[in-house]
Amino acid sequence: MYKIYKEIWNELTSHDGAFAFESIDVRGAPMRxxxxxxxxxxxxxxxxxxxxxSEYLVYENERWSYAEAHLEVSSVAGWLQSQGVKPGDRVAxxxxxxxxxxxxxxxxVASGITVVGMNAWWVEDEMKYGLSDxxxxxxxxxxxxxxxxxxxxxxxGPVKTVGVRTEQSQKGIIDYSEIKTFSxxxxxxxxxxxxxxxxxxxxxxxxxxxxxQLTHRGCVHNIMNLGFAGQLSLTATSxxxxxxxxxxxxxxxxxxxxxxPMFHVTANNCxxxxxxxxxxxxxxxxxxxxEEALRLIEREKVSSMSGVPVxxxxxxxxxxxxxxxxxxxxxLGGGGAQLQPDLVEKIHFSGDxxxxxxxxxxxxxxxxxxxxxxxxxxxxxxxxxxxxVFEAKIIDSEGIEQAPGIEGELLVxxxxxxxxxxxxxxxxxxxxxxxxxxxxxxxxxxxxxxVYIVDRLKDMVLRGGENVYCSEVETVLHKIPEISxxxxxxxxxxxxxxEVGVAIYLAxxxxxxxxxxxxxxxxxxxxxxxxxxxxxxxxxxxxxxxxKFLKRELREQLDxxxxx
Numbered sequence: 001m002y003k004i005y006k007e008i009w010n011e012l013t014s015h016d017g018a019f020a021f022e023s024i025d026v027r028g029a030p031m032r033x034x035x036x037x038x039x040x041x042x043x044x045x046x047x048x049x050x051x052x053x054s055e056y057l058v059y060e061n062e063r064w065s066y067a068e069a070h071l072e073v074s075s076v077a078g079w080l081q082s083q084g085v086k087p088g089d090r091v092a093x094x095x096x097x098x099x100x101x102x103x104x105x106x107x108x109v110a111s112g113i114t115v116v117g118m119n120a121w122w123v124e125d126e127m128k129y130g131l132s133d134x135x136x137x138x139x140x141x142x143x144x145x146x147x148x149x150x151x152x153x154x155x156x157g158p159v160k161t162v163g164v165r166t167e168q169s170q171k172g173i174i175d176y177s178e179i180k181t182f183s184x185x186x187x188x189x190x191x192x193x194x195x196x197x198x199x200x201x202x203x204x205x206x207x208x209x210x211x212x213q214l215t216h217r218g219c220v221h222n223i224m225n226l227g228f229a230g231q232l233s234l235t236a237t238s239x240x241x242x243x244x245x246x247x248x249x250x251x252x253x254x255x256x257x258x259x260x261p262m263f264h265v266t267a268n269n270c271x272x273x274x275x276x277x278x279x280x281x282x283x284x285x286x287x288x289x290x291e292e293a294l295r296l297i298e299r300e301k302v303s304s305m306s307g308v309p310v311x312x313x314x315x316x317x318x319x320x321x322x323x324x325x326x327x328x329x330x331x332l333g334g335g336g337a338q339l340q341p342d343l344v345e346k347i348h349f350s351g352d353x354x355x356x357x358x359x360x361x362x363x364x365x366x367x368x369x370x371x372x373x374x375x376x377x378x379x380x381x382x383x384x385x386x387x388x389v390f391e392a393k394i395i396d397s398e399g400i401e402q403a404p405g406i407e408g409e410l411l412v413x414x415x416x417x418x419x420x421x422x423x424x425x426x427x428x429x430x431x432x433x434x435x436x437x438x439x440x441x442x443x444x445x446x447x448x449x450x451v452y453i454v455d456r457l458k459d460m461v462l463r464g465g466e467n468v469y470c471s472e473v474e475t476v477l478h479k480i481p482e483i484s485x486x487x488x489x490x491x492x493x494x495x496x497x498x499e500v501g502v503a504i505y506l507a508x509x510x511x512x513x514x515x516x517x518x519x520x521x522x523x524x525x526x527x528x529x530x531x532x533x534x535x536x537x538x539x540x541x542x543x544x545x546x547x548k549f550l551k552r553e554l555r556e557q558l559d560x561x562x563x564x
Contacts, residue, residue: 001240002448005375008235012228013388019228021389026217026415027194029435032389033217033415034224040191040216041109044223044277045073051279054253057099058300059284066279069103076107078184083160085137087112087189090199092134092159093263094118094127094149095142097284100164100176101262102272104140105198109216112189115198116211117263120145121526126209128152131159133423134199134211140164146173193217199422200263202362202467209472210427212362213419219269221415222366225387226274229358229370237373254280255300255328259288259307260465266335269366270358271306290314294324306334306356308465310495313343316350329353331372335360336465337497338453341380348377359383359453363437365416368392369451382450390414392451393436394443407454410443411436459551461490461498468500468529470551476524477502480517482510485541487549491533491560501533501563503554505540514564533563 012019020035038044052067064072085091091108093101093115108115116134118127127148131139138160141149146163150170153161163173197216201209238245256275260267275282283300285292288307293315296302305315312332315321332347333339333356339347347355356372371384386392393401394408402408413435420428431438440458443451461468470488477486485505490498506512514534521530535558542550 001236001374001378004239005232005236005448008232008239009388012231012235018231019224019388026435027419029413031413031415031417031435032391034221034389037217037220037224037415039193039220040195041106041197041219041273042112042189042191042216044220044273045106045110048276048279051253054279055281056276057102057282057284059099060286062099064099064103069106072103072180073107073110074186075180075182075184076104077111077186079179079182080107080111080113080138081187082182082184083138085113087191088114088195090114090116090134090136092116092118092131092136092139093141094120094122094139094145095164096120096144096286097258097262097267098142098165099282099284100140100180102268102282103180105262105268107186109197111187112191112195114196117198117200117268118145119201119209119263119526120261121528122148123524123526124148124152125524126526128155129208130201130211131156133208138162140176143167146170191216193220194419196419198268200265200268200362210424211422213422214265214269214362214365215419218365218416218418219273221389222265222269222364223273223277225367225370225389225416226270227277228388229367229372229384230274233354233356233370233372233375236375240374252303254278255283255303256280257283257285257293257296257300257302257305259285259293259305259311260334260336264336264465265360265362265366266306266465270335270360271304275304290318291320294318294320294326297329298325301328303328304331305329306331308334308336309339309343309497310464312339312347313495316346321350326351326353331356333357333372334465335367337462338383339380344376344380357383359451361437361439363418363431363439364390364412364414365418368412368439371450375450379446379450382446382452384451385449386412386451387414389416392445394445404445404447404449407442407444409457410439410441410451410453412439413437461488461500463490463493463498463500463528464496466528473500473502473521473525473529473531476521477504477517479524480512480520482507482512483517485549487541487551487554488531489551489555491555499532500529501535501555501558502531503535503537503541503558505537533558533560535563 056066057064140162164176199211332353344355354373358367358370360367369384391413442455459470473488484507488502491501493499
């Protein structure tokens with residue numbers, strides 16, 4: 001089976017293959033790039049004019065064809081140009097997964113403007129930080145985010161504000177309905193592959209999130225990686241099963257259900273990009289709901305659903321699952337966390353959908369590895385091989401490269417690696433060395449060069465696909481004067497993978513309650529970062545000889561039943 005896999009890999013990447021690659025100098029380091037890669041996301045968007053008659057976006061009872069989407073994208077781009085927004089400037093988007101998110105995104109990246117994808121869960125303090133850090137010229141926001149912004153607008157720099165799907169006109173807020181009918185055109189611009197396409201924020205270890213600079217080259221190469229992974233898996237499956245290999249023209253247009261936030265690479269780069277370039281349809285949801293997802297899969301003939309593992313588990317485990325027609329579903333899985341081996345098998349036996357997953361990061365514009373179908377069933381604990389334009393190595397704590405089978409930190413180098421973090425030269429230098437990105441994940445390679453993620457170097461909780469850095473939560477908690485010591489760590493959770501837990505030692509004489517602490521957190525951090533489990537210790541927290549808290553010991557000693 002793996003011999004066939006390797007044969008197809010070599011065919012696809014041969015010098016005349018669709019995914020042939022070469023090594024060139026990029027930002028002072030050698031990087032692998034696909035020879036046939038488009039130059040920018042503008043090229044990706046313009047290529048979709050061949051699909052003008054096809055459906056593109058669906059949200060509840062609203063629909064956009066590619067033709068209608070192109071008109072709206074051109075209107076937004078023209079309006080931005082009329083406001084003096086130039087290539088290289090930044091435009092922020094702060095909203096839930098309304099279709100306008102993607103239309104504004106394409107208007108920006110096709111005009112050389114950098115999109116700042118703001119986390120829609122951010123509270124006012126976090127929103128203020130993001131705006132101050134990225135300094136956008138324009139902010140597009142929905143009603144919920146407009147309300148938050150208005151409470152902090154006097155603390156942010158000058159930014160034109162556009163309200164999307166707002167209930168009523170508000171002073172100082174431009175209504176999006178005026179912009180989508182603006183008689184403008186997509187401006188003619190030259191975009192360098194290493195220009196910033198978007199800034200996506202990833203939680204930082206110093207208490208503030210870092211704005212990762214995703215380039216056009218990085219985003220385009222992630223699309224190519226996804227295309228390679230799909231072609232490899234499809235062709236390998238056909239040969240293994242002895243059936244005719246499908247031709248590109250025989251493949252139906254993809255229909256993807258968008259289940260995770262567009263301000264993450266999972267939904268934007270790994271779902272929206274690849275669906276768009278193939279002339280497919282994107283079905284948006286107001287919020288995740290497994291039965292609503294089943295209804296949409298049946299109604300829209302959804303062929304792919306990618307989200308965090310809990311979504312797949314809730315979908316196939318829903319009591320109404322057998323009452324909906326899910327026969328159109330060909331791929332089910334996602335990223336944000338490893339699919340548990342039992343879930344891989346459950347997906348396989350639930351219907352026609354193949355289990356699939358990819359391991360990746362914001363810092364790689366999307367996937368690093370990919371695995372699906374029979375190979376995933378055979379290696380359910382693996383996340384697949386590293387994609388062709390990545391070099392990869394496993395190193396020990398001294399930086400020495402390790403042999404296959406030996407665990408160490410995974411480093412990757414290639415075109416999808418980000419340029420760096422805005423306003424964070426030290427963080428950039430720490431994360432990227434000579435083009436090599438330190439993933440912060442402990443991994444090993446097997447004899448087939450498939451990757452297994454073992455643990456994390458970074459002090460992080462992975463809650464339902466959302467990164468929650470412990471130090472970020474600890475920074476907020478230490479704003480409470482009564483807290484002398486606190487240690488944040490992940491608590492295993494069947495549904496979300498992990499929940500946030502914290503052990504706290506209060507100052508002598510303090511009567512601060514867990515409820516008061518949690519109430520403070522709710523107003524100072526996004527909801528998913530607020531500790532679910534709080535333990536108030538009567539003694540100082542255990543430390544090692546270097547003075548660091550023994551988090552593993554705390555996790556093992558503290559009982560969830562005794563949390564507050």
